[in-house]
Structure formats: structure tokens, C-alpha cells
Amino acid sequence: MRFNFNDLHIFVQAVDNGGFAAAARYLGVPKSTISKRVAELEADLGIRLIHRTSRSFVLTDVGRDFYDHARAAVIEAEAAESVVQQRQAEPQGTVRITASVPVAQFHLADRLPTLARAYPKLDLQLHVTDRFVDLVREGFDIAIRSHFAPLPDSDLMQRRMKVERIMLLASPDYLARRGTPGCPEDLAGHDGLMTGPASRTWYLRDNDGREVQVTPVARMVADESSVLLKAAAAGLGITCLPEAMSARATDSGELIRVVPDWTAGSVTSTILTPHRRGQLPAVRAVIDFLASG
Numbered sequence: 001m002r003f004n005f006n007d008l009h010i011f012v013q014a015v016d017n018g019g020f021a022a023a024a025r026y027l028g029v030p031k032s033t034i035s036k037r038v039a040e041l042e043a044d045l046g047i048r049l050i051h052r053t054s055r056s057f058v059l060t061d062v063g064r065d066f067y068d069h070a071r072a073a074v075i076e077a078e079a080a081e082s083v084v085q086q087r088q089a090e091p092q093g094t095v096r097i098t099a100s101v102p103v104a105q106f107h108l109a110d111r112l113p114t115l116a117r118a119y120p121k122l123d124l125q126l127h128v129t130d131r132f133v134d135l136v137r138e139g140f141d142i143a144i145r146s147h148f149a150p151l152p153d154s155d156l157m158q159r160r161m162k163v164e165r166i167m168l169l170a171s172p173d174y175l176a177r178r179g180t181p182g183c184p185e186d187l188a189g190h191d192g193l194m195t196g197p198a199s200r201t202w203y204l205r206d207n208d209g210r211e212v213q214v215t216p217v218a219r220m221v222a223d224e225s226s227v228l229l230k231a232a233a234a235g236l237g238i239t240c241l242p243e244a245m246s247a248r249a250t251d252s253g254e255l256i257r258v259v260p261d262w263t264a265g266s267v268t269s270t271i272l273t274p275h276r277r278g279q280l281p282a283v284r285a286v287i288d289f290l291a292s293g
Contacts (some may be wrong), residue, residue, distance in 0.1 A: 005077070007041040010034055011049065012074050015067050019057040032147050071275075079279045089286035092103075092121030098135070099144040103269060106129040106244045107144070107162065115289050118242040122282055136274050140173040141283045143272045144290070151270060161291050162270040164242040168202075169250070173235040181238075181259055191217030191237030193228045202240060204262045212262070240264040 014023040014034055025032040043047050049063035059067060099108060104126065116124055127133075127140070135143050135156065145151065145159060151158060168187075170223040181187050182289055184204050194200055201215045222228050232239040235255050251253040271290055277283050 009039045010037045091282040093282045094123040095140045096125045096144045098127045098133045098140045100130050141277045146269045156272045159271045162269050166264040169255040170238040171235045187214040190216050191219035193237045193239035194221045
């Protein structure tokens with residue numbers, strides 16, 4: 001069976017954009033062209049792919065199966081083209097990135113200038129927000145999300161950027177006044193700087209896999225990590241923070257690790273990108289750079 005690959009691409013765009021009119025705007029062609037090409041694809045295949053009326057656009061059962069394979073074929077074709085582009089040209093163009101405040105402060109602030117110098121033709125645009133961002137609808141190429149549990153399955157490409165241990169930290173002044181805990185159980189009598197009202201128990205693990213639950217005295221609750229960092233440095237109590245966020249404070253001696261053989265779990269930072277944009281040379285260069293550090 002033979003059919004026009006351009007018709008395959010148009011069909012995928014019609015589905016991805018939710019209809020012929022939206023696909024026409026995206027591709028910059030008349031709506032009638034989209035409709036005609038999809039109709040010819042159906043004729044070549046001898047099947048109905050889409051149930052469509054003036055008010056609805058719904059894939060048939062076989063249309064859904066065909067779309068999955070068609071989309072994969074289009075992505076592979078674009079990837080093949082991008083391989084040639086990568087060898088022929090330096091990455092260039094706009095790459096829009098969205099990240100949370102902590103990720104921007106502790107993972108990107110120092111690294112993006114290096115990336116910009118390495119690829120001077122890139123136009124890097126960083127949008128910092130703690131709200132959930134829909135990459136496709138809002139036109140972002142990359143999102144970087146930190147999470148404690150695996151991310152749910154989605155149509156987005158995922159690539160791990162970093163896994164950090166969560167350390168228990170306190171200031172030298174606090175430990176001098178209150179004493180240094182010798183084991184996790186000693187933490188129960190100490191002041192804790194907590195991330196939320198429901199997170200008053202710390203679940204700790206050592207290198208041998210032993211687990212302990214401790215509940216310190218909640219001295220302060222804040223859902224902003226930089227606030228907890230400053231509160232710990234001010235001697236208010238003991239807190240749990242990721243390595244990157246606390247690195248400068250521990251390197252300077254402003255904070256000291258408490259029960260250093262134990263951690264409060266880990267946090268993973270993952271790079272997410274829509275499949276189609278993830279194949280673009282400029283986006284791929286940014287992903288590779290961020291994942292390498």
C-alpha cells in the first residue's frame with residue numbers, strides 16, 4: 001500500500017491541533033487543503049480515520065491506532081532531518097524554558113550563561129513559575145520539574161537531569177546551644193523547620209537501607225525552601241534541604257550536616273519536552289547540556 005507522506009504529516013497535525021481549522025492555521029495553508037489531503041489519505045487506505053461533522057472531530061477506533069503509528073513515523077522523519085541539520089549548522093533559534101523558582105535559582109542561574117556562551121546563536125528564554133505549565137498549549141520547548149515520586153506517564157519526553165540527596169542541616173550556633181544529635185532518635189527533642197503542616201515527620205534512611213521515622217518539635221513551617229535555608233542559618237532549628245540548594249551554606253560553614261550518615265530521601269529534577277520540539281537541534285542542544293552537568 002502506498003500513500004503520500006505529506007498527507008500523513010497533515011493528518012497528524014490535524015489530530016494534534018484538534019481539527020482542520022486549527023491545523024490549517026498551524027501549517028499556514030487553507031482549511032480546504034487539510035480536508036482534501038486527509039480525505040485522499042483515507043481513500044488510499046480504504047478506511048475512515050475521522051468521524052467529522054461541522055461541530056465534532058473524533059478519531060475512529062482504527063484512526064486512533066493509525067495515528068499512533070503515523071505520529072511515530074513523522075517524529076522519526078523529523079529526527080532524521082535534524083541529524084543532518086545538526087551536522088550542517090550550529091544550533092540556533094529561540095528555546096523557551098520554564099522552571100520553578102528553586103530550579104531556576106540553584107540549577108539554572110549559574111549554568112545558562114555558560115550555555116549561552118557555548119551557543120551564541122541561541123535565544124534562551126526562561127520563564128520562572130511554581131505553577132503547573134502546559135508545555136504544548138503555552139508554547140514552551142522545555143520544562144524542568146523537581147519531584148519526589150516518579151512523574152506520571154504522559155506524551156512528553158523525559159530525561160533525568162539530576163538526583164539530589166536531602167540533607168539534615170543546622171547552624172553551628174544552634175548546635176552549640178542545643179547539642180549535636182548523635183543518632184536520628186535524638187532529633188525528636190530538637191526544633192524542626194518543616195516544609196508543611198502535614199510533613200512534621202521525617203522519614204530517614206542510611207546507606208545500609210535502614211529506615212527511621214522521627215518527629216521533631218515544629219518550630220517553623222514554610223513551603224518555600226529559601227525561607228527554611230535562611231531560618232536554619234539564623235539558628236532557628238534543623239531543616240531538610242536538597243544538596244544543591246544548601247551547597248554554598250555548607251561549603252562556607254554557615255550550615256553543618258546533622259546525622260550525616262542519614263538522609264531524608266532524594267529529589268529528582270527531570271527535563272520534559274514535547275516529542276516534536278525535542279527533536280529540534282536547538283532544543284536538543286539545550287537538553288544535552290543541562291543533562292550533562
